[in-house]
Amino acid sequence: MAAGTSVLTPLITALGVAVNFLTSPITLVCLGIGALIAIGVLLYKNWETVKQFFIDLWDSFKMTIQQFVDWVTEVWTSIKDFFAGIWQGIKDVFAVVAEWFTGIFQANFGTVFCLSGMPL
Numbered sequence: 001m002a003a004g005t006s007v008l009t010p011l012i013t014a015l016g017v018a019v020n021f022l023t024s025p026i027t028l029v030c031l032g033i034g035a036l037i038a039i040g041v042l043l044y045k046n047w048e049t050v051k052q053f054f055i056d057l058w059d060s061f062k063m064t065i066q067q068f069v070d071w072v073t074e075v076w077t078s079i080k081d082f083f084a085g086i087w088q089g090i091k092d093v094f095a096v097v098a099e100w101f102t103g104i105f106q107a108n109f110g111t112v113f114c115l116s117g118m119p120l
Contacts, residue, residue, distance in 0.1 A: 021027055043050060
């Protein structure tokens with residue numbers, strides 16, 4: 001048993017040192033800086049592809065927004081035309097009623113004024 005533990009002890013110690021090294025703040029900062037540099041290099045080497053991706057993404061966004069604006073405009077126009085038709089119907093009905101009353105009053109007042117001798 002003593003021989004087995006004497007072989008495992010340095011391995012466990014080495015594993016502990018490796019874990020401590022990999023999780024230390026300095027190592028994590030160095031890995032972060034390295035990752036940022038790698039991302040920068042990849043962007044530089046593939047800039048045309050990245051640029052085209054964002055151009056396509058922006059064009060797609062603009063097209064979607066334009067379709068939404070067109071839809072809202074169409075719906076609003078339909079609603080506006082619907083209520084304009086209702087309002088025009090109401091105005092037409094009141095115009096007919098006003099004409100009817102005007103005809104009645106003109107005929108009756110004309111008769112009254114003629115009977116009284118007063119000119120219209």
